Amino acid sequence: MRLGGVLSRRREGRDCPLGWRSGPLAEALSRTLGIARLLLLGQRIHSVTCPARRPRRRWGTHPPTGRLQHRNAAAGPLVLSWPCALQCSIDGDGRVGVGADPVSSPLRQEAILREVRLNGSVNVTRIAAELGVSAMTVRRDIAVLAHHGLVTRVYGGAILPRTKPALRSNVPTVPERSRTFVLGMVVPRRSAYYREVIGGVQVVAQGTGSRLMLGVSAYGDERPQVEDMLNAGVDGLLLTPRPDTLRSAEEAAWIRELPVPVVIVERRPEPAAGLDQLDRVASDHARGTVQALRHLVELGHRRVGLLASATPTAVWISRGFDISRAIFTLPAGAPCVADHVAYDFAAVDTFIDALVSTGTTAVVAHPDEQAALLVQRVRARGLAVPDDLAVIAYDDDLASLAEIPLTAVAPARHAVGRLAATRLVQRLREGSRHVVQESLLLPCLAVRASTSRRSLPFDMSDPSTAA
The missing domain is CATH 1.10.10.10 (Winged helix-like DNA-binding domain superfamily/Winged helix DNA-binding domain)
Known part of the structure; x- marks a missing residue:
């Protein structure tokens, strides 16, 4: 019988298992009718039972009314249970407690x-x-x-659905490729770097008639931004999370539980994060660094230093730098700093001292602002660029505008955004048929005056002359 039927019969005194016309049980059931209707979901009540540890009561021809009486108070409260996981307990004083286990x-x-x-x-x-x-x-x-x-x-x-399903099977449906979506995007900051990524996403959004919704996390917790976008009804998300989020399954758990498709942008989750079911599109910064070192080696440089600010990109630049030294058998000893604090002039001067003392003739600096500052401080020491020190900037926002135009590694940021948005729309359209993909885009090297070819002090073909 339905819960409403149970209540009505109790009120009328008909067909009642316990026979109460009034009292705390009827009142308790009446008060919990609202939540019970929701949790029962139209299911029928299978049983009204007491706990197994408590013997079944047998009432006389005149059942008690008013306050619920217990023969043995130590036996505990009477508990009414339903299959929907709703429980209503009534203690010896008639106080009511309502609880529910997690609903499937x-x-x-x-x-x-x-x-x-x-x-x-x-x-x-x-x-x-x-x-x-x-x-x-x-x-x-x-x-x-x-x-x-x-x-x-x-x-x-x-x-309710905005459109009703067609009444006739021969009515043509809207083609899958004509569907439009609301795309949410969360980036760490509105820098020149991410403006280009966002520009690539906008191209795809405009081309598909979709709407782009942007949030900025400022390298903090992205979840509030994501919550707001989910509340606004986005169909999918383009996320650039903090690197810490992508290192362990515990940190990445909230991303796995998101109710909409997600594409990770300009990040490469660690295998331990358990995000293998998500598409990701990123620049291959390690390979970009190898390109920079290859260019310097081809110009005759053997001692190459690294000066990089502590950014998520610097991790991959450092890996690429280590790979390059192994590939090109570069000697150790050149200064390598991967956690430099931006605009720390004293630290830059200390780095230059190390360059001079070790005979280092070339440097890769990240980002390009740092490279421009390094060139200024080097020239202030009376050294010439590129004759005494060749400099390659990693990033190409301002490199071409420096006093001496800087050779730069330029990540394909616009292409990253365009491909990431394409992957997201593709996943929304294909659903379970979509094949998860990881795409790494190679940066390009823009050669400028800061690494113009210098006269080689030794014969490259003779390893014994290499410094």
């Missing part, structure tokens, strides 16, 4: 769908509180329902 995914989705059909909409925060689950869990359920066309995701929840 199919039941949650049925509850959400019923709420939408009854009221025309559902609010994520409110339904999550009623079901006793997190808002993120409800959003995942809404995403599943939306995928099957049962609801339409909107800011803060869901509404």
Whole structure:
């Protein structure tokens, strides 16, 4: 029988298992009717039972009314249980306690769908509180329902589908490739670097008729930005998380649980993060560094230093630098700093001292602002660029505008954004048929005056003359 039937029969004194016309049980059940209707989801009540440790009561012809009486107070409260995991307990003084175990995914989705059909909409925060689950869990359920066309995701929840299914099978449907989406994008900052990445995403958004929604994390926790975008109803996300987030399964757990498709941009998650099911598009900074070292070696340089500020890119530059030294058998001893503090003039002067004392003739500096500052300080010492020291900048935002135009490694940032957005739209259209891909784009080397060819002090063909 349904819960409403149980209550009505109790009130009328008919067909009642315990026979109460009034009292705390009827009042308790009445007070919990609202939440019970939601959690029962139209299911029938299979049983009204007492705990196994408590013997079944047998009432006389005149059942008690008013306050619930216990023969043995130590036996504990009476507990009413339903298959939906709702529990209502009544202690010896008639006090009522209501609780619910976590509701399974199919039941949650049925509850959400019923709420939408009854009221025309559902609010994520409110339904999550009623079901006793997190808002993120409800959003995942809404995403599943939306995928099957049962609801339409909107800011803060869901509404009835905007379009009804065709009544006749011969009515042509909208082609899959003509669907448009709302794409969310979270970047660490609005720098020149990410402006180009964003520009590439905008090209795809405009080409597909989609809308781009942008958030900036300022290298902090990205989750508030992501929450806002999910509430606004984005269909997919382009994320550039903090590197720490992508090193372990625990840190990356919230990304795996997102209810919409995600593409990781300009980051390369560690295998331990467990994000193998996500597409990722990034610049291959390690290979870009190898290009820079190859160029310097071809110009005759053997002692090459590294000066890099502490950025997520610097990690891959350092790896590429180590790979290059092994490939080109470069001698050790040249100064290598991968955690330089930007605009620390004293540290730059100390680095230059190390260059001079070790006979280093070339440097890769990251970013290009740091490279320009290095050139200024070197020239202030009376050294010539590139005759005494060749300099390659990693990044090409301002390198061409320096007093001596800098040779620079230029990541394909616009192409990264364009390809990442293409992957996201592709995944939204293909669904489960999509093949996860990792794309690494090679930077290009722009050769300028800071590394113009110098006269070689030794014969490159004779290794014995190499410094």
